Amino acid sequence: MRCKRLLAATLAAVLFAPTLTALAQKGKARGGAKTSATAKGAPVLPPIKYTQFFLPNGLRVIFHEDHSTPIVGVNLWYHVGSKNETPGRTGFAHLFEHMMFQGFRGYDMDYVPVIQEFGGALNGSTNDDRTNYWELVPSNFLEDAIFMEAGRMGGLTDAMTQAKLDNQRDVVKNEKRQRIDNQPYGQATYKIAETMYPEGHPYHWTTIGSMEDLSAASLDDVKAFFRRYYVPNNASLVISGDFDPAEARRLVEKYFGPIPKGDTIARPNPPEPHLDKEVREQLEDRVQLPRLYMIWHSVPQYSKDEAALDMLSSILAGGKSSRLYKSLAYDRQVAQAISAFNSTEEIAGLFQIIATPKPGHALAEIEQAVGEEIARLKANGPTPEEMERAYNAREAGFIYGLQTVGGFGGKDDQLNNYATFLGDPGYFEKDLARYRSVTAADVQRVAMQYLTDKRYVLSIVPRAAGPTSAAGPAPASPREGIAPPSQQTAGTQTGGAANAASQTTPTGTASGTQQGAANAGGSTPAGAQTITKTEAQASQAAGAAPPAMTAPGRGGGMGTGTGRAAGQKVNSKGQTKHVDTSLLPKPKPDPKMTLPAVQRRKLSNGLEVLVVEHHELPVVSMNLVTKMGASGDPADKAGLASLTSDMMDEGTATRSSLDISDQLARIGSSVFIGTGWDSTTASLRTITSHLDAALDIYADVITNPSFADKELQRLRAQRLVGLRQQRDRPESIAGNVFQTVLYGSKHPYGHPLGGDEASLNSITGADVREFYQTYFRPNNSALVVVGDVKPDQIVAKLEKALAGWKSAHVPAVDVSAAPAERDHAAIYLVDRPGSVQSVIQIGQVGVPRSSPDYFPLLVMNRILGGSNSSRINMNLREDKGYTYGASSAFSFRRGAGPFTAAAPVQGFSTKESVVEFMKELRGIRGEIPVTQAELDAAKQSIVRGFPRGFETPDQIAAQLEQVVTYDLPDTYFDSYLERIQAVALEDVSRVANRYLQPDRMAVVIVGDRSKIEQGLRTLEGLGNRINLVDTEGHPATQGGATGGGMRQ
Template identity: 35%
Template sequence: MRPLLLPLLVAALSGCAAFTAQTTDSPRPSPAVEIPSLDIPYQAFTLDNGLRVVIHEDHKAPIVAVNLWYHVGSKDETPGKTGFAHLFEHLMFNGSEHYDDEFFRPLENVGATGLNGTTNVDRTNYYGTVPSGALDLVLWLESDRMGHLLGAITQDKLDEQREVVKNEKRQRANQPYGQVWERIAAATYPQGHPYSWSTIGSMADLEAASLDDVHAWFRRYYGPNNATLVIAGDVDTEQALARVRHYFGGIEPGPAVSRRTQWIAPMQAPKRERMVDDVPQHRIYKVWNIPGLDTRAASELNLLSDVLGSGKNSRLYQRLVYEDQIATDVSAGIWPKELGSQFIMTATVQPGGDPAAVEAAMTEELSRLLADGPRSDELSRVRTRVTAGFIRGAERVGGSSGKSGILARSAVFGGSPDAYKRYLDVLENATPQDLREVGQQWLDAGVYTLVVEPKASLAATTDDPVDRSQLPTPGTPPDLRLPTVQTTTLANGIEVLLAQRSAVPLVEVRMLFDAGYAADQSARPGTASMTMAMLDEGTATRDALGLSAELDRLGARLSAGANLDQCRVSLSALTPQLPAALDIMSDVLRNPAFPPDELARMKPRWLASIAQEKTRPNSLAFRLLPPLLYGQDHAYAQPLTGSGTEASIAALTREELQQFHRSWIRPERATLVVVGDIDMATLKPMLERRFGDWTVDAPAAPPKTLNTVATPQHPRVFLIDRPGAEQSVVLGGQLVPRRGDIDEAALRAMNALFGGNFTARLNMNLREDKGWAYGASSFVPDTAAQRPFILFAPVQTDRTADAMLEMLREARAFGGSAPVTSDELSVAKNGLTLELPGSNETSRQVAGTLSESVRFGLDPRWYEQFVSRVQALDTSTIDRLARRLITPDRMTWVVIGDLARIEPEVRALNLGPVQRLDADGKVIASP
């Protein structure tokens, strides 16, 4: 039951998949030595009651192996009734109606070897090897417990085996690192996933199992139609088949078993936990959820894992154990499972070593392997070793790695007894490029890291001079101390703000324009972003590559982009190179060419990016919410991503980009922000020379429509279908006043308390208390007009409606029945003020702060004044603001998830009108 990281055959057979060979241009490395092919001849039959029978003749020795597999494991259990599959493994060794005694006795008496039974997440098997003359004895016993078991399962036997299993569970948990696998199962799969509990089950479920529960479980899963019987060895096929029909043919089939075929549940973001255990060394586990064993990807990832962490020549061993000597053992492999496997790396830290250094080395080696792929010689070495191990195991007829095990596993999980050949095909033909690509696809950021720490590492020593009875009290918070802002105006009216800082010879320059995504109201959606993206793709005198080379030569960086309210061009240059860098910036701003060939190259990438946004629930939600909040006629009725739509980008022309540039990227809409190692006397002439004579002989665009939007009179719910999604993205949105119309310090404190901080109420509820979400938050995106106040929670699918109720409950109680406490407000105040010095450390950060001041028409000293405003807040101010602003019963909800699973429950909440939308925000009919 405890997974091994696939030492030879188990790894090999993990890829018994119904796939077709891929074609590739990469050359296939030749094996280090010539490896013979492997074929296990067999004949397969199906009895009338559904029992699959596979027979292989091997007459090298007078023995026969019997391997009986039931296609049932812990994944077929349900929450509250876990551990049944493993419990039955015990009960089925405990006697049947016609032989009510331990099954080991008669088999041991005839010289059985390799006799055992095992249960994992996907199957239960019973196997053993006996002299050829004892085949009838084995078939009799197996058929008796298949067809005649229930009469022998009494309450006493159930109680007895229940205690045996509970003690087995305790014994496992009591071993070093023995609790790891339960923690990994729970942490790497969503609640309710059939792999989210351990095969051995929970103590509570085992204790609660009744005799009726056990009988019902047996009737459902242990019939002949859910079983595969393999006989391999010194037998005659026809005679053996006749004996099988004799013993098994009269057993009635059980009900048809329906089952999932896939539920990979890849983790959406990094997740990290620590566990303190009675162990001698730190150990680090890294786990990714990958495709199931019935896939080519799993077979290829298994090969990749061997390159990474199997044997002394593996990369992990060479780096961590042999060269750096920071770990005592390492491994990498896959845990093959039917619905979705797991790729697992482990390293045990050298006693007294640095776990962070070990983890960094693990990550580096994996990253290097994914970036370059395995070398041909590495793959050849692994190919030879694994193939040889597979053949070595297949020399036997019994056991998991023997021929009977190979045929049984192939039949159950690969659909055919010879499915192992498909794995051997991958083993022979996979290329380094194949392994690199599959690794990059699946070994991404969705990784779970578990660090197991020795208890001793946390124990206080007697000579520790530090008082660890309480946390130290922080000192007096430092002042923000932003540099003094100087202002001037160029000849054409462009305002200049300079914050001089001389710590390093670097200058940051930002040209800001009152435009942004909101300006797309008078153009096609996405025009603003595309215009800015095309600025550095060439000018009248510089092509894109030449421009990039010139910037590199100067050590300068130039970028262009947009947000909802502004377009900007940013320059970072060393002080001595600033004049030449400003020449380029001026050329880009004033003379963009919008080359047709560059536009043609950019469009496909842009369209692909939009498609990706629409397939990512988070970005899709932020595409759809703004028009619902603001209405179609508002300038903010744009996707918050600013990327536009497929139709608008496909139709966008060079002439439209030029027109947008003439209408919006012009000096009367501009402000220059400069921060760094330069004084105004030196700076102004430089700017006058490049920008002071800039004029645009074309009419400006009309003002953006930023009308005040009324709050809806009732809640609204919009649903977007993501079939098969294992998580729902829930957004609740409403509008709050613009800056200047509200106490900004109070608003930020209110949001920090409600959902802006990790310890905020929303996150503590949905993540820490309920465990339904990786994180939940609220935020107020900065805009020049009314701003959205958004509640956001990606939650597990089966808790979608429950999470919405909790979000509503928190919103209704905040500032009312659950007023803000002094302790909460103190934490929020510190978070809002103490972070300011650190977030304004660099010239680039200060330039960002000043850019915000320009965007919202603030005094440049606003952020310094902000500290005193926050410190003056009291709880009653926050409570009043929350009651005024948060209107949960007039909120607009957007929910993206598997509607087949969540829509009925969401509708049953009766929050208000419910409509379905497609990925473009168009209303569609509900089925």
């Protein structure tokens, strides 16, 4: 999958992101009703109609109908989070979220596989203030989803066992290792919480809690927590989508009605936290480059100054036109990443600025520059243009937020958010009006009132050379006696932008999630590298709800990755057990789905245009797909394709880089440009009322990029630092090494998608201009348009906008050549001293997208590792407890992309994890035959889940990208379900044996060699074939390689 990079100060980086953050951590929504405060030219927000009632037991129930797609969301919020815990019993709320997927009285089985067999999706998350659970299922399975949510509310403790508790406790510990301990800067999470909130305050500890507290928790402790907080009168249920309200009410009353009401719950109300003076602290971490955190106390959510502080964060760091980015990252080029966000929660909030300097620039220099910009804003306030950008971005964000009925950030989540924290599900209009009422004077005032010298300044610096502890970063220095910024030495930075709301991050390289990979929280399989500015922006480009972007140490919460009961899903032969649906309500017949009609046109310059009308909201998505990606990089110019696409938005003949960003931001529109292996996509997302203005900018970027040398030098420098940053992220290291090992240096897929240091330094402006002129032609591209448009009208607009873009001969790139064949399996070990986890990627070269076995491979991989209930994940996560999530995937490309099975695992379980991976890879080939029940479940999951991929304009456009990139017929999706249903057991066995060869696979491991090598050397068939390699996949020492397994 391609993660596209964000061009403008768009919703993920301006004002949309604080709203999205709120959904996960503080409680603001993305959707909105029509507001009386709409400014001239601003879009009119469609209303969200809902009904609300209460059951006698206190359960709040909210219905919202949306019959556009045959899916329905069931969303249940409990008003309990980590702030309801007590010292010595931290982490309970999050642990209990995991326990909720373990089965219940009357259905003591895995919760997840049955929802997935229905073709549904599900998840849960916990933050300081609330815990939520959601299912998104075909509309005929509404009763089943209600039955299961009510079942676990009313009967979880009766089915809770010590074995389940022990299993999920291990899963949570693995989650902490993966998300915090094994990540750069992860320890900031704890330091910020401990410093900003005094002992005894409910926010003093993090959501994931203390591992010591979790280890000490008894089964009775956990049950007592459930009985107190998981009661109807502490919950809110939203049903949203394609359903009949009368029938839904009958079902809610039937299943939730008998559950008894709980005791009244007292809400924590501690004194307002504050700092009496500035606190400075320095923390060493296993990073190459330093990072600066500046943190102030702000306000609780929905309080008087929250909206103004949100606007302040956007003006400071929301996009390329923001003050901090423009000054520090663009003009002075001293910062690699800069972000600001106002992280508010139910009873308190924090305002944070996080900055990572470029190599050669000290934290003190960054801190001084940030202080100067804040002082200017305090003195003069924001400009009218800054306020306009912020207003329009937020209004557009509200509209974009209305596109999905369910899931994180969907309409049901927004309704529940408002209901839980305000008691008013329909607060959309009032919420948006709060921001419309903010004035420049308000922003200036809150900057002066809250951004004072009473703050916490945390510096994370590279750990000094010497022995490295495997337990994680070294303890922080005592708070007294820390050197002031002026005495701190310069260091190097890592990791790009903080995972924050209002942020702008320069381009760097990153590994993307592979097509078909399970969303199980596991390691990213190799083979899907992309160039992206931020992960949050990338998810926006894909039309997905962005990840919860949270302040370190505070709420956004920990997700389950979906938990299951220990040992319940695999039988004695290792086969996935068939889900017993006999205990569930019998569903109605599967609903009929009408695929969106595709109308194909052709412009006079030869550009093919695919148009889909989608008039539910005033939103338009455009994806220009050019059939050239990183596979077309010259042998000595790796990264040229991605650097070319990055340069396209950095200025045109008539607009500068900042002009483009500013003009898009002022109309709440965004442009994304991303390069994959086989294609490059330039995407536009806009509100219909701003279509003409947005299209003018979009066409300019596509047809008239200037490729100015100064912008090339700036982006090259950012990219080189990005390469350096990758060395701190074990998943990125594993992906790069895996790619190198599989393909070698001479294959079109054998280099890093974003290039390496030598290749990037060799690329000239002439190279970029020539690559663009050669491949970016209308006859080598197609434009997908989905949204609130009429085909004739939009084609006329495109004809005019793209008139100057001319067709020309485009040379073909051959990716069909097979890479060097492996003759045996081998391990490639990258030493990462002190790593608490080992990242494992196992695989081989797979098949091209054109393979006639594409559909059997999809089904086979769904069983093997392509879902949360797959064999691999159930074995390594649920049965063995080695990982937070494991998966497998085929990366389908024009040429043969890789097959990868991957997971981050406990360091001390590295050898055992490799054994279990190999067991599953051999098992599906025949040692553990696939059963008919497994096959049926996999096919039903794919077929019934099909409509969820066509809900929004972004999703439809992304589906049609496949049609363009791989030359599929426009009718491809018409026969998709039929071809899935046609896959038989013999097909699964045949493709598993043909395309999976464990005895010839590469096994890449990134971990602490001193802790894992001895065990690996005892592996049969692999122990004598361990190659020690560096982070690029090259031999680390002459004596380390003992058999590479590749024919050169």
